[in-house]
Amino acid sequence: MTDLGAAVVGCRAVAPLHARGFVRADGARLVAVCDRDPEAASTLAGEFGVDAVTDYEQILRRDDIQIVSLVTPDELHAPMAIAAAQAGKHVLVEKPFAMTLAELDTMVAAAESAGVTMMCAQSLRYRPKLRAIRDAIRAGRIGRPVFARMSSPSSPFWTPEKWAQGGYDAKRGPEWLLMHNGMHQFDYLSMLFESSISEVYTVSHPGQDWLRVHEYVAVNMQFENGAYALSEENRIMQPPGHPFHCDFYIVGTEGTIDAGDRQTFSVCSYSQQGVDFPGAHITSWGAEEAFAGEVQAIVDAIRTGEEPDIPLAFTRQVLKGLRAACQSFASGRNVDVAAFVEEGGSIA
Numbered sequence: 001m002t003d004l005g006a007a008v009v010g011c012r013a014v015a016p017l018h019a020r021g022f023v024r025a026d027g028a029r030l031v032a033v034c035d036r037d038p039e040a041a042s043t044l045a046g047e048f049g050v051d052a053v054t055d056y057e058q059i060l061r062r063d064d065i066q067i068v069s070l071v072t073p074d075e076l077h078a079p080m081a082i083a084a085a086q087a088g089k090h091v092l093v094e095k096p097f098a099m100t101l102a103e104l105d106t107m108v109a110a111a112e113s114a115g116v117t118m119m120c121a122q123s124l125r126y127r128p129k130l131r132a133i134r135d136a137i138r139a140g141r142i143g144r145p146v147f148a149r150m151s152s153p154s155s156p157f158w159t160p161e162k163w164a165q166g167g168y169d170a171k172r173g174p175e176w177l178l179m180h181n182g183m184h185q186f187d188y189l190s191m192l193f194e195s196s197i198s199e200v201y202t203v204s205h206p207g208q209d210w211l212r213v214h215e216y217v218a219v220n221m222q223f224e225n226g227a228y229a230l231s232e233e234n235r236i237m238q239p240p241g242h243p244f245h246c247d248f249y250i251v252g253t254e255g256t257i258d259a260g261d262r263q264t265f266s267v268c269s270y271s272q273q274g275v276d277f278p279g280a281h282i283t284s285w286g287a288e289e290a291f292a293g294e295v296q297a298i299v300d301a302i303r304t305g306e307e308p309d310i311p312l313a314f315t316r317q318v319l320k321g322l323r324a325a326c327q328s329f330a331s332g333r334n335v336d337v338a339a340f341v342e343e344g345g346s347i348a
């Protein structure tokens, strides 16, 4: 099989990491980047020496492109992924995969009927530190994991000026931070516990008086296998510019793993045998490896014809838990995920 031609669509924020992922990947090569903003497209294209395209339809019509990576605003993931599948392209979709379960189901149906591979880009689970934790747990270092607390605090997303710019912000509801970022932790914790979320209870705070989106959200989640987690999204740390970092620990039946960006030993494991450091050598988040990892995962799935590392059925369970957490956010009540019925549709 010749290398898959790839296009990265949406050229801001993490788009360069997607582009680099395709440059590094075995079995794929970056052919073009696309952004409706010509300057964003040409800047990224210039960095990688590939075509700059401003019309997504043009990307979908090209025969030298077999896979697209969607790094566009959350609300565009579903319509753009469906169009890509209908054009016969494989699709890597940034998180949140979709805004609603109804959108996800339409995306999955489009991928299945076109026979293309689609996967959610969950970079967090490919971060070297979090892979080391997963590997340590899989190796039985702390017995069976039963509790986790995961938090990634940083300074506020919005200033009054940025919020007033409108665009998608104007349509975003109070739960948007949870939808936007929550999928990372929901995905990682579901993978770690090897179980689906069964019940959620959400609390939140706006953080800033004038802001509609709540910048602090904490979700208590029960898993079907009895495990329990507290997942926090926190953008209220002051002053502005307070660095992003992760605080994370997992308690198992025979030990505990502590991980954080502010500890000398970034991953510590405590058990009856004493303390050891399964991730001591990993001092950074390893963003480049993380994005390269997710790109390689979908490229491998396409080339082998096997199910991707993150199957769509798994992503559906994760999104169902997240949507249930959004319902709990609005109602202030516990939500039973199995009985969860979605209200409303897409805001795109």
Ligand SMILES: NC(=O)c1ccc[n+]([C@@H]2O[C@H](COP(=O)([O-])OP(=O)(O)OC[C@H]3O[C@@H](n4cnc5c(N)ncnc54)[C@H](O)[C@@H]3O)[C@@H](O)[C@H]2O)c1
Residues within 6 Å of the ligand: 009, 010, 011, 012, 013, 014, 015, 034, 035, 036, 037, 040, 054, 056, 070, 071, 072, 073, 074, 076, 094, 095, 096, 121, 122, 123, 124, 180
């Ligand atoms: N995995 C991660 O760690 C991570 C980190 C940041 C962002 N993301 C995700 O990446 C996505 C993009 O986030 P962002 O912060 O870069 O958003 P952004 O709004 O800054 O950039 C999106 C880009 O998409 C372009 N765009 C919009 N509509 C388009 C269209 N129809 N055709 C082509 N281009 C179009 C915009 O011009 C813009 O340049 C989001 O879904 C976000 O959740 C993931």
